[in-house]
Amino acid sequence: MEYLKFCFVFSFWMKFANSLYPSESPQTPAPIPKEKLLVLTVATEETDGFRRFMQSAKYFNYNVKVLGMGEAWRGGDVGRSIGGGQKVRLLKEAMEGLADQEDLIVLSVDSYDLIFAGGPEEILRKFQQANNKVIFAAEGLIWPDKRLADKYPSIRSGKRYLNSGGIIGYAPYINRIVSQWSLHDNDDDQLFYTKIYLDPLQRQTLNMTLDHKCQIFQNLNGAVDEVLLKFGTDRVRVRNTAYDSLPVVVHGNGNTKMYLNYLANYVPNAWNYEHGCSHCDDDLVDLSQLKEYPNVLVGVFIEQPTPFLPEFFQRLLTLDYPKDKLKVFVHNNEVYHEKHIQKFWEENRNAFSSFKVVGPEENLSQGEARNMGMDLCRKDAACDYYFSMDSDVMLTNRQTLKLLIEQNRKIIGPLVTRHGKLWSNFWGALSLDGYYARSEDYVDIVQRKRVGVWNIPYMAHIYLVKGSALRNELKERNYFVLEKLDPDMALCRNAREMTSHREKDSPSPESFHMLRPPKGVFMYITNRHDFGRLISTANYNISHYNNDLWQIFENPVDWKEKYIHQNYTQIFTENYLEEPCPDVFWFPVFTEKACDEIVEEMEHYGSWSGGKHEDKRISGGYETVPTDDIHMKQIGFDKEWLHFIREFISPVTLKVFSGYYTKGYAVMNFVVKYTPERQAYLRPHHDSSTFTINIALNNKDRDFQGGGCRFHRYNCSIESPRKGWSFMHPGRLTHLHEGLPTTNGTRYIAVSFIDP
Missing domain, CATH: 3.90.550.10 (Spore Coat Polysaccharide Biosynthesis Protein SpsA; Chain A)
Incomplete structure (x- = not known):
C-alpha cells in the first residue's frame, strides 16, 4: 500500500514539473512531400543505358529533368580516365534557376549506368533521417587522386571515399557547391567535388556527409561481392549484405557495368518469380x-x-x-x-x-x-x-x-x-x-x-x-x-x-x-x-563418304531426326508394327536417307566378301552360311551400330518379347548384297543369335525384283520388304529361314545377330 502511494505521488510531481519546464526535444519532422524532389541527370545521347534509367525512373514516378541532351560531349572518356566536368557545368547552369527554392531537394545522378531500386518517398525519408544538407555517394576505392586518401575524415565502418555519381541535397546548398566550378568540360568532376568535401570548413558550413553505409547510393565498383538480389512479391531489390541496407540508387561505376546489366534484368520490376518478365512485351513490333x-x-x-x-x-x-x-x-x-x-x-x-x-x-x-x-x-x-x-x-x-x-x-x-x-x-x-x-x-x-x-x-x-x-x-x-x-x-x-x-x-x-x-x-x-x-562440331570426322552417319554420339537428336523413321515412335504410342509370321515382327526404323547413305558407304568401301566360306573376319575363319557382305567393323561403324541397337532396337524387343531384356550386343553386324550375278539367295539356316534384325535398305520393284524371307516352320514368307523397315525374329531353334532369290537388280539388307 505504501508503494502504491509513492508511485502516485511521484507521477503527480513529474507531471507538475513537466508543466513548468516543457520538453525541448524535437518532434519527428513531417515527411518531405515527394513533389519536393527533383532529379537532375546529364545525358547527351539517348543510349540504351539512358532509356533503361528513364524506365526505372518512370516506374517509381520520379520527376526527372535531363540536362545536355543533343549537346556535343566534351567531358572526356569518363569510363577510362579523368573527365566529366561537363556534367558539373550543366548542373551549375541548371541550379542557377533553382538556388532560391529552399525546400527543394535535388538529386543529381548519372544516367547511362544507373537505375533506381526504390521510390522518391524512400529516398526522401532516408535523406531526412541523415539530417544533413548534402549527401554524396560513397565507395571503397578512391578516385582519381589516391594521394588525397589521408585527408578524408576517419570513419568506424562503411565506405570512406566520395563518388560523384550520386548527390542529394537542398537546392541552395547544391548551388553553393557547383557555383564554385570554373574549370573545363574535360576536367574531372569527382576531383572537384572531392576537394570541396575535404575542406573541413566547407564540409561543416555546407553540412555535407557521405552515404557511408549505402542507405541511398550503391556504387558497385569494389562492392560486387557484398551485393545480391532480394526477391519480394512486388519487386526485386538490391541488398547490401555488408551493411544490411536496401540502396535506392544503384550505380554501375567503373568496370561493373555488366554486373549492373545483370541486376537490371530483375530490378526494380523487370523479372520476379511471381509475375515473370514485366517488360518483355514493351515496345513490341506488330x-x-x-x-x-x-x-x-x-x-x-x-x-x-x-x-x-x-x-x-x-x-x-x-x-x-x-x-x-x-x-x-x-x-x-x-x-x-x-x-x-x-x-x-x-x-x-x-x-x-x-x-x-x-x-x-x-x-x-x-x-x-x-x-x-x-x-x-x-x-x-x-x-x-x-x-x-x-x-x-x-x-x-x-x-x-x-x-x-x-x-x-x-x-x-x-x-x-x-x-x-x-x-x-x-x-x-x-x-x-x-x-x-x-x-x-x-x-x-x-x-x-x-x-x-x-x-x-x-x-x-x-x-x-x-x-x-x-x-x-x-x-x-x-x-x-x-x-x-x-x-x-x-x-x-x-x-x-x-x-x-x-x-x-x-x-x-x-x-x-x-x-x-x-x-x-x-x-x-x-x-x-x-x-x-x-550441334557439336568438335569431333566431326570428314574422312567417310557419308560423315553424318557417325554423329549418333555427338549429335543424337539431329542423328535421330535425319536417320530414324518418322513413324518409329508410333510403335510405342499406337502399336505401329505388324506380325506377318508367328513371332516375326515388322516395324519402321530407318528413313530412306539412312538406307541410302548406308548403301553408299558400303559401295564406297567396295570390298564385298563374295559369299565365300573362308572368312578371316570372323572367329575360326570359316562361315557356314556365307553372304556377300561387308561388316560394320570394316568401315569403322561397329560402335555406332551397337549404340543404334541399344537405343532403337532394344525398346522394340522389350515390347514384342515381353519380359526379355536384351543386352543389345552383337558380334555379327553387316550389310548383305544380293544380285543374280554374285549371290541371289541364301539357303535355309538358323542364325547364331537370340534374335535377329533384318533391315531393308532399298525398294523392291524399283531397285530389284524377287527377294524376301521364308520361315520354314510356319510356311510363311515375306516377299515385299519395305525400305527402312526391319524384321525382328528369334534366331535359334524355332525360326529356320532362307533368303528368297533376287531375280533382277541389287537388293541390300542390314543384318545383326543380337545376343549371340
Whole structure:
C-alpha cells in the first residue's frame, strides 16, 4: 500500500514539473512531400543505358529533368580516365534557376549506368533521417587522386571515399557547391567535388556527409561481392549484405557495368518469380500492322566442317518469312562443304531475293568474313535487319526471325543450347580477364526456369541486329577484329564498350579529348520460346563418304531426326508394327536417307566378301552360311551400330518379347548384297543369335525384283520388304529361314545377330 502511494505521488510531481519546464526535444519532422524532389541527370545521347534509367525512373514516378541532351560531349572518356566536368557545368547552369527554392531537394545522378531500386518517398525519408544538407555517394576505392586518401575524415565502418555519381541535397546548398566550378568540360568532376568535401570548413558550413553505409547510393565498383538480389512479391531489390541496407540508387561505376546489366534484368520490376518478365512485351513490333515485312540480310558462316549442313539449309529455307524479303550471304571456309552449297543453290536459286557465296578460295579470316557480311547490310539503306547464323545452329522454330524482330531490340539472339548440356550461345557474366564466367541465373535461363529477355555480356552463333544500329551506333566497320580475341568476343566487347572513339567531325585540335560518353549497345538473349539447338562440331570426322552417319554420339537428336523413321515412335504410342509370321515382327526404323547413305558407304568401301566360306573376319575363319557382305567393323561403324541397337532396337524387343531384356550386343553386324550375278539367295539356316534384325535398305520393284524371307516352320514368307523397315525374329531353334532369290537388280539388307 505504501508503494502504491509513492508511485502516485511521484507521477503527480513529474507531471507538475513537466508543466513548468516543457520538453525541448524535437518532434519527428513531417515527411518531405515527394513533389519536393527533383532529379537532375546529364545525358547527351539517348543510349540504351539512358532509356533503361528513364524506365526505372518512370516506374517509381520520379520527376526527372535531363540536362545536355543533343549537346556535343566534351567531358572526356569518363569510363577510362579523368573527365566529366561537363556534367558539373550543366548542373551549375541548371541550379542557377533553382538556388532560391529552399525546400527543394535535388538529386543529381548519372544516367547511362544507373537505375533506381526504390521510390522518391524512400529516398526522401532516408535523406531526412541523415539530417544533413548534402549527401554524396560513397565507395571503397578512391578516385582519381589516391594521394588525397589521408585527408578524408576517419570513419568506424562503411565506405570512406566520395563518388560523384550520386548527390542529394537542398537546392541552395547544391548551388553553393557547383557555383564554385570554373574549370573545363574535360576536367574531372569527382576531383572537384572531392576537394570541396575535404575542406573541413566547407564540409561543416555546407553540412555535407557521405552515404557511408549505402542507405541511398550503391556504387558497385569494389562492392560486387557484398551485393545480391532480394526477391519480394512486388519487386526485386538490391541488398547490401555488408551493411544490411536496401540502396535506392544503384550505380554501375567503373568496370561493373555488366554486373549492373545483370541486376537490371530483375530490378526494380523487370523479372520476379511471381509475375515473370514485366517488360518483355514493351515496345513490341506488330508485324501484322506493317504494310510489308522488313528486308533482312541473312549471313551464314561455315567456318569449320559441320555435320548436318544440308539440314541446316533446309531449315533456313523453311523459315516462316517472305523469301522475297530475304537476301542470303554465305561464307564457306571448307572445301568439303562446297558440294552441299552447290546442291542447295541449284535446287533453290530463285527462292531468295539474292544468294551470294564467298568460298574458301577467298582465304578470308573469320573476322574479315563477318565484317563483310555485316557491311553488306550497313551499306544497303534498304537493309532493315542483319541476321547472322553459324552453321552449327539448328533452328527448330520456323517463327524465329519474326519473333526476334517483334522484340524490337538493337541486338538480340534466340537461346539455343547443346542437347543435354548447359552449353549455349550466351554467357551470363565475364571473368576479370574477359572470358566466360557463370552468372547466378545462367542455369535457370538455359533450362527455361526463368523465361524472359535478358541483357547479357556475350553472345555468339546466332543474333539479329537492326540495320539502323549498324548505320549509327555500330557504324565502325571492323567490329569483329580485336587483338587476341576471337571474332564474336571482339564484336561483343566493341558493342558493349563504345566509349573511346574520337569525334571525327571535329576540326578542333582538342579533338583528342572530345570523346563520347559510355553508350554501349545492349545485347539481349530471349528464351521466351524454344528456338532450336547447337550441334557439336568438335569431333566431326570428314574422312567417310557419308560423315553424318557417325554423329549418333555427338549429335543424337539431329542423328535421330535425319536417320530414324518418322513413324518409329508410333510403335510405342499406337502399336505401329505388324506380325506377318508367328513371332516375326515388322516395324519402321530407318528413313530412306539412312538406307541410302548406308548403301553408299558400303559401295564406297567396295570390298564385298563374295559369299565365300573362308572368312578371316570372323572367329575360326570359316562361315557356314556365307553372304556377300561387308561388316560394320570394316568401315569403322561397329560402335555406332551397337549404340543404334541399344537405343532403337532394344525398346522394340522389350515390347514384342515381353519380359526379355536384351543386352543389345552383337558380334555379327553387316550389310548383305544380293544380285543374280554374285549371290541371289541364301539357303535355309538358323542364325547364331537370340534374335535377329533384318533391315531393308532399298525398294523392291524399283531397285530389284524377287527377294524376301521364308520361315520354314510356319510356311510363311515375306516377299515385299519395305525400305527402312526391319524384321525382328528369334534366331535359334524355332525360326529356320532362307533368303528368297533376287531375280533382277541389287537388293541390300542390314543384318545383326543380337545376343549371340
